[in-house]
Amino acid sequence: MAPAAPVRTDVLVLGAGLAGLYAALAAARRGAGVLLATKGSLQASNSYMAQGGVAAAVAADDSPADHAADTIAAGRGLCDPAAVGLLVAEGPGRIADLEDLGVRFDRDAAGGYRLGREGGHGRRRILHADGAATGAAVAGALIARVASEPRIRVLEHTAALALAGDGGACTGAWLLGHDELRPARARMTLLATGGAGALFQRTTNPPGAVGDGIAIAYRAGAAVRDMEFVQFHPTALAGGGRAFLISEAVRGEGAHLVDAGGRRFMLGVHPDAELAPRDVVTRTIEALLARGGEAYLDLRHLDRGHVLGRFANLAAGCRRAGLDLAADLIPVAPAAHYLMGGIATDLDGATSIAGLYAVGECAATGVHGANRLASNSLLECFVFSHRAVAHGMAAGVAAAEPGRSPLRPLARAPLADLRRRMWEGAGPVRSEEGLTALLAWLGERADSNPALVAGLIAGAALRRTESRGGHLRSDLPDTDPDQARSTTCPPLHSTV
Numbered sequence: 049m050a051p052a053a054p055v056r057t058d059v060l061v062l063g064a065g066l067a068g069l070y071a072a073l074a075a076a077r078r079g080a081g082v083l084l085a086t087k088g089s090l091q092a093s094n095s096y097m098a099q100g101g102v103a104a105a106v107a108a109d110d111s112p113a114d115h116a117a118d119t120i121a122a123g124r125g126l127c128d129p130a131a132v133g134l135l136v137a138e139g140p141g142r143i144a145d146l147e148d149l150g151v152r153f154d155r156d157a158a159g160g161y162r163l164g165r166e167g168g169h170g171r172r173r174i175l176h177a178d179g180a181a182t183g184a185a186v187a188g189a190l191i192a193r194v195a196s197e198p199r200i201r202v203l204e205h206t207a208a209l210a211l212a213g214d215g216g217a218c219t220g221a222w223l224l225g226h227d228e229l230r231p232a233r234a235r236m237t238l239l240a241t242g243g244a245g246a247l248f249q250r251t252t253n254p255p256g257a258v259g260d261g262i263a264i265a266y267r268a269g270a271a272v273r274d275m276e277f278v279q280f281h282p283t284a285l286a287g288g289g290r291a292f293l294i295s296e297a298v299r300g301e302g303a304h305l306v307d308a309g310g311r312r313f314m315l316g317v318h319p320d321a322e323l324a325p326r327d328v329v330t331r332t333i334e335a336l337l338a339r340g341g342e343a344y345l346d347l348r349h350l351d352r353g354h355v356l357g358r359f360a361n362l363a364a365g366c367r368r369a370g371l372d373l374a375a376d377l378i379p380v381a382p383a384a385h386y387l388m389g390g391i392a393t394d395l396d397g398a399t400s401i402a403g404l405y406a407v408g409e410c411a412a413t414g415v416h417g418a419n420r421l422a423s424n425s426l427l428e429c430f431v432f433s434h435r436a437v438a439h440g441m442a443a444g445v446a447a448a449e450p451g452r453s454p455l456r457p458l459a460r461a462p463l464a465d466l467r468r469r470m471w472e473g474a475g476p477v478r479s480e481e482g483l484t485a486l487l488a489w490l491g492e493r494a495d496s497n498p499a500l501v502a503g504l505i506a507g508a509a510l511r512r513t514e515s516r517g518g519h520l521r522s523d524l525p526d527t528d529p530d531q532a533r534s535t536t537c538p539p540l541h542s543t544v
């Protein structure tokens with residue numbers, strides 16, 4: 049395919065989840081021309097599906113220090129305290145900015161925020177919008193703002209294939225969309241392409257979440273780190289591959305986790321019982337399922353009107369599965385949900401390649417460590433997109449010629465097979481034997497984005513010879529204090 053003429057812009061944003069939308073608006077409000085290209089529609093993102101909300105220390109009895117302490121405790125020794133400090137300190141300001149942009153967080157009759165509580169948080173700290181449909185509400189408001197912003201040009205159904213470079217700096221990307229391969233040249237390129245949960249057979253993520261941005265950046269020579277840390281959410285509806293998430297917010301409102309005999313199995317496991325951090329709850333449920341048991345969410349003791357009002361979208365999802373959220377036991381099991389690792393960045397979202405920034409779930413800023421605290425990911429999108437745009441626009445590289453076009457577009461991966469093998473080999477419970485077999489199979493596959501990112505996850509999981517946070521090894525169940533450090537994946541080769 050002969051490339052079309054280059055398109056020029058000040059800031060190129062790749063991906064239209066909340067990280068990309070917010071970055072595009074931040075750049076436009078600073079006067080930049082923005083090209084926002086996204087693989088699917090503006091609504092096709094993990095962000096749009098987010099349920100529980102956004103964590104931020106906005107309550108009078110809360111503080112950034114308390115939020116930081118909970119984040120660092122959940123991160124199992126691997127959080128970067130400086131990154132966490134920025135996240136929690138700048139969070140309330142970003143919430144105020146979102147409200148200026150038209151986001152309406154749920155409030156009570158007196159006008160105060162209705163704050164939810166989720167696992168690992170020592171208090172109610174989660175802002176939500178439209179009950180448990182926070183992602184659609186927030187993204188919907190930002191999409192409306194993007195549509196009314198003349199400085200932003202949107203290209204839907206347009207995927208980034210590769211980065212364009214010039215002498216070690218990133219100067220844009222190659223875009224494929226609408227039957228056209230086209231180079232985009234920019235002073236600042238920002239990857240906001242999301243995570244890789246859809247590499248696993250059982251996942252809460254939409255099918256497109258296969259780690260494209262991480263693969264693209266890694267091929268270009270960017271540092272990638274902490275890929276072994278995948279968060280498996282404990283309470284997705286049991287059965288099937290694409291798993292409907294039952295937000296942790298229901299446990300924040302008092303839902304219990306019970307076994308087939310009605311016993312609350314989290315009691316005695318952790319002082320916060322059902323509100324223990326996610327890695328603890330997931331491990332407990334995995335162990336229960338491995339013994340042939342079953343796990344259920346039980347909301348039957350809660351006020352039916354409150355449950356159905358506060359969690360209307362969850363009730364609708366359960367109804368589609370033939371279940372009544374307020375009246376039935378809801379069978380749950382872990383599912384791949386969030387990638388803590390990703391493209392290594394500094395505190396301004398800058399990657400190891402000049403001119404290239406990464407924000408949101410594709411980035412590893414250090415805020416999540418080995419186990420993300422619930423509802424910190426949306427906050428991370430806002431805080432670090434804002435920082436990256438401020439930094440990148442000040443330090444932009446010259447928009448040079450795009451160079452050679454990528455040799456071939458995205459290779460096809462045998463996705464169904466890959467997802468099954470990833471679940472078996474690198475899922476919630478891993479072992480040297482399973483990871484080695486997975487890597488051998490992956491090594492024979494085409495150089496597609498999914499296979500490359502799967503290999504990064506499995507390789508990092510094999511190299512981490514301990515269990516920590518989202519990374520559980522059945523053959524090495526203990527945490528090794530000597531491995532309390534972040535690890536970078538071995539470099540490939542630089543193409544920019």
Ligand SMILES: Cc1cc2nc3c(=O)[nH]c(=O)nc-3n(C[C@H](O)[C@H](O)[C@H](O)COP(=O)(O)OP(=O)(O)OC[C@H]3O[C@@H](n4cnc5c(N)ncnc54)[C@H](O)[C@@H]3O)c2cc1C
Pocket residue numbers: 062063064065066067068085086087088089090092093094095096097098099100101102103182183206207208209240241242243252253254256257260261293385386407408409410422423424425426427429
């Ligand atoms: C069901 C569910 C519920 C969740 N609930 C919460 C919650 O309540 N609170 C919370 O903090 N977190 C929650 N999370 C996690 C959170 O939604 C994500 O971590 C966050 O939205 C990531 O935002 P993002 O902008 O980085 O990526 P995404 O929202 O995933 O967006 C990625 C974008 O990049 C695009 N893209 C991908 N590849 C390419 C490519 N090659 N070229 C161009 N574009 C590309 C995609 O199409 C998409 O537009 C939830 C996740 C799920 C799945």
